[in-house]
Amino acid sequence: MCTRSWNTNGAHAQTHTPTQTNGTTHRRRALIILNQPFSPNLLKRVWASSEWHCCADGGANRLYDVVASGGEDALLQYKPDLIKGDLDSLRPDVRESYASQGVEIVYDADQDSTDLMKCVAALQALEAASADEPEYELVLLGGLAGRLDQTVHTLSYLHKLRKTRRSVMAVTDDNIGWVLDSGKHEVHIDHSVLGPTCGLLPVGVEKTLLTTSGLRWNLENHQSSFDGLMSTSNHLVKAEEVVRIETSNPIWWTMELRDL
Numbered sequence: 001m002c003t004r005s006w007n008t009n010g011a012h013a014q015t016h017t018p019t020q021t022n023g024t025t026h027r028r029r030a031l032i033i034l035n036q037p038f039s040p041n042l043l044k045r046v047w048a049s050s051e052w053h054c055c056a057d058g059g060a061n062r063l064y065d066v067v068a069s070g071g072e073d074a075l076l077q078y079k080p081d082l083i084k085g086d087l088d089s090l091r092p093d094v095r096e097s098y099a100s101q102g103v104e105i106v107y108d109a110d111q112d113s114t115d116l117m118k119c120v121a122a123l124q125a126l127e128a129a130s131a132d133e134p135e136y137e138l139v140l141l142g143g144l145a146g147r148l149d150q151t152v153h154t155l156s157y158l159h160k161l162r163k164t165r166r167s168v169m170a171v172t173d174d175n176i177g178w179v180l181d182s183g184k185h186e187v188h189i190d191h192s193v194l195g196p197t198c199g200l201l202p203v204g205v206e207k208t209l210l211t212t213s214g215l216r217w218n219l220e221n222h223q224s225s226f227d228g229l230m231s232t233s234n235h236l237v238k239a240e241e242v243v244r245i246e247t248s249n250p251i252w253w254t255m256e257l258r259d260l
């Protein structure tokens, strides 16, 4: 059984059993900022709940533009740990500002992998260097809207990442979503932040059998496929704090995010 939620303190994703260190629950979260617009409120929330902050190439422009109006103090408060990519989108003024603050900027010329993949590789290297520490939960800021090829890349990449990472989610001003692996899931819903709409999207699988509770339109051992029934424009039910989903194959779960 996997349990997850998004609460008012920021992204809170939990799958399986959290690691216990000296009797206390220890989770750490990594944030990768992609090159897509986001509101200052959303940034505040996901930044505060993350320990490692990385910008994928032009994601650094987005961070800088949201933060720079707050002056030097804000720039220092929102200083990323790493900027990485082929750096064809990073603006010279942004590069200069972060370089002068001592931010690590890594150029990776590979044209067979995206800037998002390059940043995930950096996170994996960081984790490999402290193998006794628990894996980071990963939050992507952006990636679910904008260019269709990039958006489908996000869907595909997270579908593949489920095999090697326990917890990855993508958040934008309008949506939050992640891949539910085959099995049973509980999603704890904070209705002040999430809804009203949600979707169960069988992308990357031929078909799946779905059983749900807590939704306006529930399914009972019902086949869903890209070619057949897709549960889009479904609704979270206000009276229900938990949505339960059983799926025979991996699917994308998405929820609408209310204005923060």
Ligand SMILES: Nc1ncnc2c1ncn2[C@@H]1O[C@H](COP(=O)(O)OP(=O)(O)OP(=O)(O)O)[C@@H](O)[C@H]1O
Residues within 6 Å of the ligand: 033, 034, 035, 036, 056, 057, 058, 059, 085, 086, 088, 089, 090, 113, 114, 115, 116, 117, 142, 143, 144, 145, 146, 147, 148, 150, 151
């Ligand atoms: N229009 C978009 N829609 C959705 N996601 C995007 C979009 N543009 C960029 N991204 C995400 O932000 C990351 C950084 O993007 P950036 O614009 O800096 O580089 P890019 O050259 O467009 O992307 P890449 O080099 O990865 O193909 C991308 O890897 C992708 O995950």
Ligand SMILES: Cc1ncc(C[n+]2csc(CCO)c2C)c(N)n1
Residues within 6 Å of the ligand: 086, 110, 111, 112, 113, 114, 115
């Ligand atoms: C079959 C195939 N299609 C597209 C690309 C292009 N591409 C994919 S990732 C990437 C990096 C962008 O920073 C680029 C240019 C490729 N290499 N191979």
